[in-house]
Amino acid sequence: MTPLDFRSDTVTRPSQAMREAMASAEVGDDVLDRDPTMDALERRVAGLLGKEAGLWTPTGCMANTIALLLHLQRGDRFLAPAQAHVLGSELGTPAWLAQGMPEALPWEGGPGRITPMQVWRAAGGAGPYYTLRSSLLCLENTHNFAGGTCLTPAEHRALVEQAHARNLKVHLDGARLWHAAAAQNASLEEMAWGAETVSVCLSKGLGAPMGSVLCVSRDAIEAGRRLRKMLGGGVRQGGVMAAAGMVALDYLPRIPEDHQKAKRLADGLRAMGFQVPVPETNILLVPVPDAPAAVSFLEEARVRVLPVGSALRFITHRDLSDGDVEEAIARVGRIADRLVTTWEGQRPMI
Numbered sequence: 647m648t649p650l651d652f653r654s655d656t657v658t659r660p661s662q663a664m665r666e667a668m669a670s671a672e673v674g675d676d677v678l679d680r681d682p683t684m685d686a687l688e689r690r691v692a693g694l695l696g697k698e699a700g701l702w703t704p705t706g707c708m709a710n711t712i713a714l715l716l717h718l719q720r721g722d723r724f725l726a727p728a729q730a731h732v733l734g735s736e737l738g739t740p741a742w743l744a745q746g747m748p749e750a751l752p753w754e755g756g757p758g759r760i761t762p763m764q765v766w767r768a769a770g771g772a773g774p775y776y777t778l779r780s781s782l783l784c785l786e787n788t789h790n791f792a793g794g795t796c797l798t799p800a801e802h803r804a805l806v807e808q809a810h811a812r813n814l815k816v817h818l819d820g821a822r823l824w825h826a827a828a829a830q831n832a833s834l835e836e837m838a839w840g841a842e843t844v845s846v847c848l849s850k851g852l853g854a855p856m857g858s859v860l861c862v863s864r865d866a867i868e869a870g871r872r873l874r875k876m877l878g879g880g881v882r883q884g885g886v887m888a889a890a891g892m893v894a895l896d897y898l899p900r901i902p903e904d905h906q907k908a909k910r911l912a913d914g915l916r917a918m919g920f921q922v923p924v925p926e927t928n929i930l931l932v933p934v935p936d937a938p939a940a941v942s943f944l945e946e947a948r949v950r951v952l953p954v955g956s957a958l959r960f961i962t963h964r965d966l967s968d969g970d971v972e973e974a975i976a977r978v979g980r981i982a983d984r985l986v987t988t989w990e991g992q993r994p995m996i
């Protein structure tokens with residue numbers, strides 16, 4: 647039985663067209679005097695987001711780290727919604743490398759959502775010289791660990807405006823900004839409005855084997871490029887990877903298909919009695935009483951998922967077809983009773 651891999655939208659394999667584009671990419675030495683394909687990709691992504699410049703990085707973590715390094719001075723506090731990737735999933739680099747003090751804001755506006763009032767309160771005023779300084783708001787859209795929830799353009803704008811009114815800069819971790827824009831039927835430019843820096847990932851849902859782009863202002867691009875080099879992210883014939891990124895962007899119009907698959911999966915699981923929300927994008931969280939046990943039962947049934955807190959995280963993507971989703975529903979159905987109990991077979995959930 648072929649495994650059906652819902653662990654992440656990063657598990658996709660490069661398509662044949664992508665491999666061919668990589669093989670025939672026009673390249674240069676990006677560290678010495680730029681690589682033409684890299685340059686074209688960075689310009690294209692910056693253009694899509696309405697920003698002045700783009701900086702390719704091998705990973706989303708590196709893009710976020712460069713952004714924080716650009717914005718923070720040692721000891722500065724930065725605000726982010728609870729469970730943001732930058733807080734809990736980047737091995738402490740915001741503190742270790744960017745030397746920032748994280749402040750997690752609880753989701754007062756709903757799953758993954760913070761409110762402008764919270765930003766206002768947490769930012770604090772200028773205060774006397776001994777006041778802790780807050781200088782940055784990090785947003786995440788869509789919010790991965792909240793289950794792919796997305797801010798509307800209006801919510802995003804209100805948060806940015808409030809941050810700016812409090813003299814905070816804004817970094818947007820938009821690893822899946824593509825999904826937020828598709829779900830909101832909004833342009834990427836609207837979704838990125840006002841943020842000084844925005845990172846987007848070409849390897850999440852779009853099918854590239856690697857690559858993110860950090861969009862910044864024209865003034866910040868040189869500093870960003872220096873930081874990337876310091877972190878070991880200066881690549882030479884980067885056009886080989888950038889070519890994959892170019893092909894990945896062609897998938898943007900098809901993102902709604904992945905959202906539909908997540909909805910269908912949710913409907914199928916709900917019909918079995920699982921209490922699942924209607925997914926806003928391509929991520930579905932399914933609460934279970936014993937997530938590690940449920941993951942291993944599903945693994946035996948050849949459905950691969952990851953635990954997120956006390957839930958199972960299913961992510962739909964381009965390498966899972968509609969038929970695969972139906973097959974996954976059938977496989978889960980065969981072991982559903984085991985998923986709603988613990989290892990000890992106690993505490994049935996539904």
Ligand SMILES: Cc1ncc(COP(=O)(O)O)c(C=O)c1O
Pocket residue numbers: 704705706707708710731732786788790819821822847849858
């Ligand atoms: C919201 C978010 N930001 C950043 C990242 C980091 O991306 P990478 O794994 O390419 O470093 C991820 C990865 O899953 C993510 O989900």
